[in-house]
Amino acid sequence: MSNKFEITYRLKATEDSGDEESQSKDNQKAEKSPLPSIEISPNEHKLQYAYALWYSRRSPGKTNIQSYDQNLKLVGRFASVEQFWGLYSHLVRPSDLTTHTDFHLFKVGIKPMWEDEANQKGGKWIVRLRKGLVSRCWENLILAILGEQFMVGEEICGAVVSIRFQEDIICVWNKTASDVTITARIRDTLRRVLHLPPTATMEYKTHNDSLKNVHRNL
Template identity: 85%
Template sequence: MSNKYETTYRLKATEDSTIEDEESQSKDNQKVEKGPPPPIEINPNEHKLQYAYALWYSRRSGLSKQTSIQSYVQNLKLVGRFASVEQFWGLYSHLVRPSELTAHTDFHLFKVGIKPIWEDEANQKGGKWIVRLRKGLVSRCWENLILAMLGEQFMVGEEICGAVVSIRYQEDVICVWNKTASDVATTARIRDTLRRVLHLPASASMEYKTHNDSMKSVHRL
């Protein structure tokens, strides 16, 4: 397996040591992210996805809060990128499942070129659908979601920015980010597709929150 999957293997072997090892790479990660990402090579016999994606990982102490965009970005670790079906499965098959992660841990799957932060240009006018799950459901729901996203099942053009799964103590949370919070028809279609692919009952609670509202509720230095 190539070096870009090295982080994935370390995640599966021991999550704690991975975070410690990757802290030393933080400055290098930031330098890479300042410029456009290099293109992803695809073999001619691979099945190309409509968009290329990047998978990020983050974890923080349950007692701490991110107080600046710099500290939040620094906490993001790039696991790998892919642009074909084969590359996705090569990465995904070596990841730990969300249900095996510790609390206050997140996976962020976003289109290449869009950082998983509110301040990114693609996200500034957008928002996210939030689904809160009882314990035991997150791994299945996350897999169903990302397969639907990669397979363009949402049918909303370029509106989807990415998805996040967040592991917490009492519950787990899945979110889908889109570009245009003011587009009611599009957000409604994302909601309905999300409900379908996650097999949620009609009574399931779903909340839409704009990124502007999210930023207002968090103190940023």
């Protein structure tokens, strides 16, 4: 479990660093070295799943798959309620992040990429928010995910918050895009935990379609 000094340093380094070659080498080194298991003390409250929090910052313009992977930075991991709050309480809130940055909260073992085996047949619900709402909505969402409020078994892979210029975006990723019952339950729960009005627009997009769009643009 990362302590607050490691977390702060990692976020600061990611914001300030312009050395893409160095970042790429760090990622390759991390991939070759398996992370140790997350230890939980007997007095901690274990979550049903262990989670990893990732951070990324995108350069404006077109982004290919390789550069996206290189931009992903692991901030920390947790497997208990206490470990989550130890991490979360020292994080920058989404509303204070710079434009074109993202937080990715995913189950340990699932990388926040369409190509990951757990994501290949899945999709995501997309909610676009006006400025000023994202921090509250993001906190409500991750607490709902950790508390298993979606009631869809192992379907939830993770969630992403994206800070953009004119709006902010929250997404929930799931494993099986073809299961309309599952996707509808995720939609309804997402609408409830974010306190969205009935008129709010929500979009579901399969990762396969997203991947096709990227290849088409490239």
